[in-house]
Amino acid sequence: xxxxxxxxxxxxxxxxxxxxxxxxxxxxxxxxxxxxxxxxxxxxxxxxxxxxxxxxxxxxxxxxxxxxxxxxxxxxxxxxxxxxxxxxxxxxxxxxxxxxxxxxxxxxxxxxxxx
Amino acid sequence: xxxxxxxxxxxxxxxxxxxxxxxxxxxxxxxxxxxxxxxxxxxxxxxxxxxxxxxxxxxxxxxxxxxxxxxxxxxxxxxxxxxxxxxxxxxxxxxxxxxxxxxxxxxxxxxx
Numbered sequence: 001x002x003x004x005x006x007x008x009x010x011x012x013x014x015x016x017x018x019x020x021x022x023x024x025x026x027x028x029x030x031x032x033x034x035x036x037x038x039x040x041x042x043x044x045x046x047x048x049x050x051x052x053x054x055x056x057x058x059x060x061x062x063x064x065x066x067x068x069x070x071x072x073x074x075x076x077x078x079x080x081x082x083x084x085x086x087x088x089x090x091x092x093x094x095x096x097x098x099x100x101x102x103x104x105x106x107x108x109x110x111x112x113x114x115x
Numbered sequence: 116x117x118x119x120x121x122x123x124x125x126x127x128x129x130x131x132x133x134x135x136x137x138x139x140x141x142x143x144x145x146x147x148x149x150x151x152x153x154x155x156x157x158x159x160x161x162x163x164x165x166x167x168x169x170x171x172x173x174x175x176x177x178x179x180x181x182x183x184x185x186x187x188x189x190x191x192x193x194x195x196x197x198x199x200x201x202x203x204x205x206x207x208x209x210x211x212x213x214x215x216x217x218x219x220x221x222x223x224x225x226x227x
Contacts, residue, residue: 004157033214045158045205045218052214091157100165101209102148102173103216105157 002027002094006106013082014114020067021077021109023092030054033095034068034075035103040088048090051075079111087113118142119219121206126224128193128200136191136222138206146209147189148216151175151202158205164189193224201226 003026013019025034036048051059051068058066063080079086089110093103119140128134138147146165150158160173164183178197183189189208193200203223207216 009155035215037218043203043221045207047215047217050215093157095214099160099173100146100148100163100171101214101216102160102163103150103158105150105159107155107157 002029002032002096002104004092004094004104004106006090006092006109008109009107010110010112012112012114013079013086015082015084017082018078018080019082019111021079021090021092021111023075023077023106025073025075025092025094025104027073027094027096029096031097034066035093035095036064036066036075036077037091037093037105038086038088039091039108040085045091049077082113084113084115087111119206119208119217121204121219121222123222124220126222128224128226130226131195133192133194134224136193136204136206136224138189138191138219139187140208140219141187142208142210142217143186144208144213144217145186145211146216147183148207148209149173149179149181149189149191150205150207152205152221153202161191161204200224 089108092106122137148163149161162181164170180192206219
């Protein structure tokens with residue numbers, strides 16, 4: 001199974017500043033999807049952004065963008081103009097074409113946003 | 116409203132009892148999934164189903180069972196054989212040909 005590693009258990013950012021969350025993964029596949037999900041205190045998993053591996057262009061969704069480095073197997077999430085509502089656990093996930101397209105998750109990064 | 120519902124939100128079980136967690140979706144999605152989340156851990160796959168009357172084991176299926184008699188429903192039974200069932204359980208679904216899974220609000224199971 002593909003392994004997803006999030007090396008930062010906790011991160012902190014001030015409101016309005018920018019923060020980058022790291023994610024690396026291990027795979028022998030050439031095509032796959034990568035996702036970032038947000039889990040606020042309500043524990044609802046919310047999709048933040050997704051990236052298909054064959055697409056060179058980095059995905060962007062409003063204040064959220066990724067830096068996808070396929071050769072390095074790296075998929076970091078950048079949050080710009082951080083807001084108090086961004087405080088949550090963030091999970092990186094890998095989706096292959098097998099296992100019913102199930103997701104392999106990292107252990108998560110807890111993001112604290114300070115005023 | 117379209118979405119995924121899970122019930123109950125909180126569930127308490129005595130040791131030795133089987134319990135069933137409900138997952139329903141009205142998104143007309145073909146695929147459904149069950150994940151388990153433990154403190155400090157990411158989500159791990161228990162079972163998945165891509166069509167009605169068919170399902171496959173995930174990474175941690177031991178002690179769990181599922182059924183998929185209707186497209187909308189994918190209940191998970193936690194049996195007494197599951198040695199450490201206290202966890203947060205999340206159900207997800209995905210449309211045919213789609214790349215993204217959407218999640219329900221989860222069920223917190225506690226064994227007393």
